[in-house]
Amino acid sequence: MNQISELLNRLGLARVAAMGVVTVMLLGFFAFLIFRVTSPQMAPLYSGLSFDDSSAIVAELQSSGVPYELRGDGETILVPRDQITSVRLTLAGDGLPTNGQIGYEIFDQQSTLGATSFVQDVNLIRALEGELARTITSLARVTTARVHLVLPKRELFRRERQDPTASVTLGVRGSLSASEIRAIQQIIASAVEGMDPGAVSVIDDSGRLLATGNINGTDGAISADLEERTVAVETRLKNAIEDLLANIVGAGRARVQVTAELETTRSTKSSETYDPNGQVVRSSQTRDLSNSSTGETPSGQVSVGQDLPNANQSGATGNASTDQSQTTEETVNYEISKATETAISEAGAIKRLSVAVVVDGVYVSDANGNSTYQPRSAQELDQINTLVRSAMGYDDQRGDQLEVVNLQFAERPDLITAGTSAPGLFDFTRDDLMSAAEMIVTALIGLALILFVMRPLVRKVLTPEETLALPEPTMKPVSTEDALNEAMHVHDDPDKTALMDAAKRQGAAQARTIETVGDLVSEHPRQSSVIVRDWLTEAA
Numbered sequence: 001m002n003q004i005s006e007l008l009n010r011l012g013l014a015r016v017a018a019m020g021v022v023t024v025m026l027l028g029f030f031a032f033l034i035f036r037v038t039s040p041q042m043a044p045l046y047s048g049l050s051f052d053d054s055s056a057i058v059a060e061l062q063s064s065g066v067p068y069e070l071r072g073d074g075e076t077i078l079v080p081r082d083q084i085t086s087v088r089l090t091l092a093g094d095g096l097p098t099n100g101q102i103g104y105e106i107f108d109q110q111s112t113l114g115a116t117s118f119v120q121d122v123n124l125i126r127a128l129e130g131e132l133a134r135t136i137t138s139l140a141r142v143t144t145a146r147v148h149l150v151l152p153k154r155e156l157f158r159r160e161r162q163d164p165t166a167s168v169t170l171g172v173r174g175s176l177s178a179s180e181i182r183a184i185q186q187i188i189a190s191a192v193e194g195m196d197p198g199a200v201s202v203i204d205d206s207g208r209l210l211a212t213g214n215i216n217g218t219d220g221a222i223s224a225d226l227e228e229r230t231v232a233v234e235t236r237l238k239n240a241i242e243d244l245l246a247n248i249v250g251a252g253r254a255r256v257q258v259t260a261e262l263e264t265t266r267s268t269k270s271s272e273t274y275d276p277n278g279q280v281v282r283s284s285q286t287r288d289l290s291n292s293s294t295g296e297t298p299s300g301q302v303s304v305g306q307d308l309p310n311a312n313q314s315g316a317t318g319n320a321s322t323d324q325s326q327t328t329e330e331t332v333n334y335e336i337s338k339a340t341e342t343a344i345s346e347a348g349a350i351k352r353l354s355v356a357v358v359v360d361g362v363y364v365s366d367a368n369g370n371s372t373y374q375p376r377s378a379q380e381l382d383q384i385n386t387l388v389r390s391a392m393g394y395d396d397q398r399g400d401q402l403e404v405v406n407l408q409f410a411e412r413p414d415l416i417t418a419g420t421s422a423p424g425l426f427d428f429t430r431d432d433l434m435s436a437a438e439m440i441v442t443a444l445i446g447l448a449l450i451l452f453v454m455r456p457l458v459r460k461v462l463t464p465e466e467t468l469a470l471p472e473p474t475m476k477p478v479s480t481e482d483a484l485n486e487a488m489h490v491h492d493d494p495d496k497t498a499l500m501d502a503a504k505r506q507g508a509a510q511a512r513t514i515e516t517v518g519d520l521v522s523e524h525p526r527q528s529s530v531i532v533r534d535w536l537t538e539a540a
Contacts, residue, residue, distance in 0.1 A: 066080075254360065
């Protein structure tokens with residue numbers, strides 16, 4: 001105990017406290033590292049859950065003994081990363097999560113015995129709405145979906161039929177494009193019998209109308225799609241022309257701008273054409289009629305023939321007469337050739353194209369390596385014009401325009417063809433990168449703690465105390481008589497004058513040494529006392 005007490009007294013309270021702090025910090029740091037390494041790495045199992053789904057999933061995890069964490073007011077559940085797949089399969093077998101929607105499993109949970117037709121119809125609509133909401137939620141940009149269907153029933157003895165309608169409320173990440181909105185409308189219209197895609201209205205969670213429930217059939221869809229089709233046509237032609245010119249003038253050496261004007265109306269034109277020279281006999285009918293008759297007038301009868309001149313020259317028994325006639329009828333039916341033509345011009349057809357092409361010149365290097373710009377020749381520009389006309393489908397009747405201009409670019413483009421970058425040596429996921437970054441940050445913090453905090457403290461504790469050694473005298477002591485005699489005869493001998501100067505310098509050095517020792521004793525009184533104690537011990 002005396003040795004321990006003496007050791008503590010020699011170290012001092014400050015050094016003992018520093019040793020304790022260093023020990024505690026080392027233990028805490030290594031305990032943190034061990035806990036961090038041994039604890040399971042958590043990853044999101046599901047996010048954006050409703051409270052019903054969260055409570056059901058937490059109950060399943062507790063019953064199965066899987067560790068979990070809740071974040072974001074229960075909207076996100078985290079489980080160990082290596083158990084995500086198995087946990088999701090287990091929950092899927094139990095029908096979780098339901099995303100707050102009830103699907104066709106509603107018929108599995110209820111007994112149909114004693115259920116009325118009204119209840120069955122309501123359950124069918126609920127199930128259909130839930131299934132559609134689940135399908136829409138599976139899209140990448142959609143976080144939540146709620147579907148409402150209106151399925152009118154056809155009344156008895158009524159010919160009119162009311163079409164079904166639907167409304168959808170979406171929670172989205174960012175914004176949806178026009179094609180994605182129409183895809184949602186098509187999904188709902190295809191799942192409900194007799195529903196038109198235009199009868200589906202779509203809004204987002206901020207109340208912004210994405211698609212109106214306007215039942216206009218194809219015309220409404222084409223009007224909504226016109227702007228997107230215009231952009232698609234312009235982009236397609238621009239990319240095709242730039243790819244064509246890149247192989248001729250080099251990558252980045254040509255700029256193309258395309259403006260397309262599309263038809264905005266849908267028209268139908270029907271025409272019938274008759275060819276008078278294209279007559280064809282369809283049927284022919286000929287009819288010949290021949291009539292011959294002979295008659296006698298009995299005697300004693302008065303007739304008109306008896307009143308004619310020479311009527312009495314006929315026979316005694318009576319008068320005779322003959323009547324003959326012949327008729328020919330011919331009926332011919334002709335078929336005249338007829339051509340019927342119906343032309344339908346759909347909205348979205350190309351009405352007019354305007355293309356502007358700017359081509360950079362040629363850079364020629366001289367003997368000194370300096371590049372000089374030279375414009376392209378007229379023949380080369382004509383060839384480029386011809387190629388662009390063929391690529392864009394130039395049509396004079398539509399009034400298409402094409403301009404090819406050779407101008408020097410403000411910045412010289414890179415002549416090296418841009419290629420695809422080589423894939424990396426390793427493919428890492430986002431979670432792997434986050435884990436690596438976390439480990440690197442932890443290692444840097446630990447290294448900084450060791451180098452800048454623990455290392456100075458340990459060095460200060462382990463460094464032994466240096467004993468203050470008094471400087472040895474640099475010259476022998478001189479008596480008073482020798483000093484006086486030396487001073488009296490200094491001026492007589494030049495050598496003695498030099499010795500006098502050296503003695504003065506030595507005296508000044510001794511004075512400085514004494515002053516330094518005094519400063520050391522003032523700054524380190526405890527160490528000075530230890531040194532004096534050692535001297536006394538040695539003298540005894």
